[in-house]
Amino acid sequence: MEKASSLNADDQALIRASKTNWSRHWDQVAKGPLPYRPGASGFKQFLRQCGGVELAWRLVLKEMDWPQGLRILEAGCGTGELSVRFVIRGNQVIFMDTSQSALECARKACSGAKNAAFIQASIFDLPFKGEGFDRAFNVGVLDHFSTAGRQQASGEMLRIVKPHGRVVVLTNDARSFIHPLVMRFALKRGRWPFGFKEGVRSLQTELNLSSKEFSVWEYGQGLISQFEFLHYLVPGRREVHKIFSRLFFIVSLPFSLLNKFPGQYLVTVVEKIRIAQQQHISEQHKT
Numbered sequence: 001m002e003k004a005s006s007l008n009a010d011d012q013a014l015i016r017a018s019k020t021n022w023s024r025h026w027d028q029v030a031k032g033p034l035p036y037r038p039g040a041s042g043f044k045q046f047l048r049q050c051g052g053v054e055l056a057w058r059l060v061l062k063e064m065d066w067p068q069g070l071r072i073l074e075a076g077c078g079t080g081e082l083s084v085r086f087v088i089r090g091n092q093v094i095f096m097d098t099s100q101s102a103l104e105c106a107r108k109a110c111s112g113a114k115n116a117a118f119i120q121a122s123i124f125d126l127p128f129k130g131e132g133f134d135r136a137f138n139v140g141v142l143d144h145f146s147t148a149g150r151q152q153a154s155g156e157m158l159r160i161v162k163p164h165g166r167v168v169v170l171t172n173d174a175r176s177f178i179h180p181l182v183m184r185f186a187l188k189r190g191r192w193p194f195g196f197k198e199g200v201r202s203l204q205t206e207l208n209l210s211s212k213e214f215s216v217w218e219y220g221q222g223l224i225s226q227f228e229f230l231h232y233l234v235p236g237r238r239e240v241h242k243i244f245s246r247l248f249f250i251v252s253l254p255f256s257l258l259n260k261f262p263g264q265y266l267v268t269v270v271e272k273i274r275i276a277q278q279q280h281i282s283e284q285h286k287t
């Protein structure tokens with residue numbers, strides 16, 4: 001049962017649906033080989049730079065301030081394609097998801113690394129006491145929930161980061177024109193197994209955090225990467241989608257700089273302000 005203080009029955013229904021849809025999806029995925037190669041080469045990353053995964057990685061890495069040797073939580077890690085890279089960079093990473101199958105894939109990807117741990121839990125009720133993490137993040141998780149759900153999930157992530165720690169959230173940007181069109185099309189044809197997913201206009205506005213306690217910044221990126229979603233228009237098997245993705249990577253490469261403009265992702269970063277910093281800010285206000 002979720003810690004459901006401010007969540008009504010509709011909010012709760014979305015949370016349950018997301019858990020069920022994703023679990024079903026990951027159960028299928030886990031039957032096959034690992035869907036990615038952990039620690040992809042720099043050249044492969046370069047070729048795929050317009051894809052959603054590589055763009056998300058660059059954004060998360062930058063906004064987490066290139067962490068090394070830090071304690072990181074990915075709350076809704078899926079198969080761990082991003083977090084395994086933080087493990088390789090020497091961070092202590094907790095992979096957390098509601099799906100056991102997804103966590104099994106992530107465990108396989110980490111192949112016994114001592115600095116990785118795997119916990120099945122919900123973002124609405126994080127099983128951690130105190131402010132034990134330097135960073136917490138997720139990609140494509142909060143857009144499955146209502147505004148109240150996003151507020152509660154963000155509150156949980158903020159609760160467990162240390163003073164001066166950061167929470168980084170990537171959601172689908174409500175300004176993306178491709179995503180809702182493709183999702184509607186794919187839903188009608190039974191090619192969208194993930195259920196409700198809504199672009200977010202501003203998580204910063206939804207959270208409405210005190211500027212005395214938190215420093216918040218937000219922006220959109222992914223004008224080109226959003227077109228990768230078009231693969232849902234293509235009927236057929238996984239192999240056909242792979243061919244589409246490869247073509248997309250090649251065709252989009254010359255336009256990669258355009259990803260600096262809003263499109264696929266809304267990036268929201270919240271930093272807990274240190275006590276000393278708070279004093280410094282109030283001193284500045286006095287002068």
Ligand SMILES: C[S@@+](CC[C@H](N)C(=O)[O-])C[C@H]1O[C@@H](n2cnc3c(N)ncnc32)[C@H](O)[C@@H]1O
Binds near residue numbers: 019022
């Ligand atoms: C878009 S996927 C994340 C994919 C991930 N970024 C990756 O690289 O594989 C959303 C994830 O959120 C997870 N999820 C759904 N409801 C959740 C909840 N209440 N708490 C934590 N995770 C949840 C799903 O199981 C799924 O793995």
